[in-house]
Amino acid sequence: MRILFLNGPNLNLLGTRQPEVYGRLTLADLEAMIRRRAEAAEVIVEFRQSNHEGQLVDWLHEARGQFAAVVLNAGAYTHTSVALRDAITAIEIPVIEIHLSNVHAREEFRHQSMIAPVCRGQITGFGAVSYFLGLEAAVLLVEGTP
Ligand code: CA2
DSSP: OEEEEEEOTTGGGTTTSOHHHHOSOOHHHHHHHHHHHHHHTTOEEEEEEOSOHHHHHHHHHHHTTTOSEEEEEOGGGGGTOHHHHHHHHHHOSOEEEEESSOGGGSOGGGTOOSSGGGSSEEEESOTTHHHHHHHHHHHHHHHOOO
């Protein structure tokens, strides 16, 4: 099983600023941890990050036929992007929305997710654990829960 992790704008800065909000791990640390966990479950993961909306749209399109599910931290595009929402709708594979911070406990503009209605579900507020829960959710959804 192949799972694609997509990370949106500014997540390349993880671990360098605002540790009180986003923690001290870098994106490379997170990737290494998820990769270890996935290997133990015999799951192949691919991890990508882009600051560009169109690149994320392209990767979502390419995921079709190549990955069983997508775990998506769309960053700030979560709250604004009709393009990501349309891409998620188009690809017909499960997309799980994840966030490090609890978006519902932050500024009002972060309470609204443009992509939530077309994702299978939302995991928010668990820090690095959100990525592990995203992986777990993806595997269980693809395998089919008992
Ligand atoms: O909590 C999350 O995972 C977010 O998706 C992170 C986004 C934010 O716009 C969403 O509302 C919630 C921001 C990512 C920015 O990451 C940074 C990391 C370190 C320093 C500065 C920004």
